[in-house]
Amino acid sequence: MPNQLIAGYERFRSGYFRQNEAHLRALAGGQSPTVALISCCDSRVSPAILFDAAPGDLFIIRNVANLVPPYESEGRYHGTSAALEFAVKALEVADIVVLGHARCGGIRALLEGAGGGDRQSFLGRWMEIAAPALTRLAATDEAAPEARQRACEREALALSLENLLTFPWLKARVEAGRLAIHGWYYDVVEGTLHRLDPRTRALEAIAGGGAEAKNLKPEA
Numbered sequence: 001m002p003n004q005l006i007a008g009y010e011r012f013r014s015g016y017f018r019q020n021e022a023h024l025r026a027l028a029g030g031q032s033p034t035v036a037l038i039s040c041c042d043s044r045v046s047p048a049i050l051f052d053a054a055p056g057d058l059f060i061i062r063n064v065a066n067l068v069p070p071y072e073s074e075g076r077y078h079g080t081s082a083a084l085e086f087a088v089k090a091l092e093v094a095d096i097v098v099l100g101h102a103r104c105g106g107i108r109a110l111l112e113g114a115g116g117g118d119r120q121s122f123l124g125r126w127m128e129i130a131a132p133a134l135t136r137l138a139a140t141d142e143a144a145p146e147a148r149q150r151a152c153e154r155e156a157l158a159l160s161l162e163n164l165l166t167f168p169w170l171k172a173r174v175e176a177g178r179l180a181i182h183g184w185y186y187d188v189v190e191g192t193l194h195r196l197d198p199r200t201r202a203l204e205a206i207a208g209g210g211a212e213a214k215n216l217k218p219e220a
């Protein structure tokens with residue numbers, strides 16, 4: 001038995017739950033988060049902690065490498081697409097944030113050959129979603145492994161933003177001004193948060209303090 005989970009739950013029951021019992025019981029009547037967030041499974045990327053969010057605040061969709069697949073009308077199992085559909089059509093969230101991150105193991109696997117058509121591997125097939133990011137990367141001159149990985153993480157993030165707009169009901173809401181989509185990038189090394197400019201692939205600091213705060217720009 002994972003005893004650290006049991007001990008953690010006991011701390012939650014005697015601490016957070018007791019202190020926030022009214023809010024938590026009210027939430028039992030229904031959720032109405034305004035933000036859907038797609039993040040990686042990576043244990044270092046913990047959205048509720050990163051954004052100091054409470055239960056009920058964020059509708060979080062996690063998968064390997066925070067990828068959004070393109071819209072497909074065929075195929076049988078679409079966990080991320082199903083969650084997106086629920087967030088957009090049922091919860092009617094106002095914002096979708098795709099949260100990329102530095103040192104992503106999924107992106108590293110892609111750079112090392114996953115996504116190259118290994119039909120026997122679930123991971124390989126999943127990372128095929130990001131294969132176009134790798135193709136675009138080949139056109140750049142990033143050669144050093146760390147820089148190349150960061151560039152690939154940015155390309156994959158941009159690709160996921162593009163793929164979001166292939167879902168017709170999502171695109172319609174964006175065009176009607178009822179829904180906004182954002183690509184953010186969390187640096188697990190520096191602890192900083194950036195916004196991706198999908199056109200230039202540049203990262204603009206939106207949080208994290210220090211010298212980077214001067215680059216603060218309003219959200220689009």
Ligand SMILES: [Zn+2]
Pocket residue numbers: 040041042064065066101103104105106107
């Ligand atoms: Zn990751």
